[in-house]
Every structure is written in C-alpha cells, then in structure tokens.
C-alpha cells in the first residue's frame with residue numbers, strides 16, 4: 018500500500034495484529050483501507066487541499 022508523497026505528512030501505514038495493513042490519519046488516528054477513502058477524509062474533515070486530487074479519482 019503506497020501513500021502518495023504529498024500525503025505522507027498526513028497519513029501512515031500501520032499493520033495490525035492480524036497482518037492487515039491500514040492507512041491511518043496522523044491527525045485523528047482514524048483508519049482507512051484505501052488511499053482514496055483516506056484522501057476524502059483528509060479533505061472533508063481536516064481541510065487538506067492537496068488530498069483533493071486523490072479523493073476525486
């Protein structure tokens with residue numbers, strides 16, 4: 018699971034105890050399964066404008 022370079026200050030990948038990778042919002046620790054879902058969250062909840070282009074695709 019690759020996090021785009023310009024979202025790396027907002028998101029990180031964490032592997033849980035079942036070896037499932039999640040994308041975690043660094044700001045509020047909410048978990049996501051896709052970059053797109055995480056980008057939508059960053060844009061709508063935290064107002065991160067660089068996330069918008071990933072939320073649309």
Ligand SMILES: [Zn+2]
Pocket residue numbers: 042043044045046047058059062063
């Ligand atoms: Zn968040």
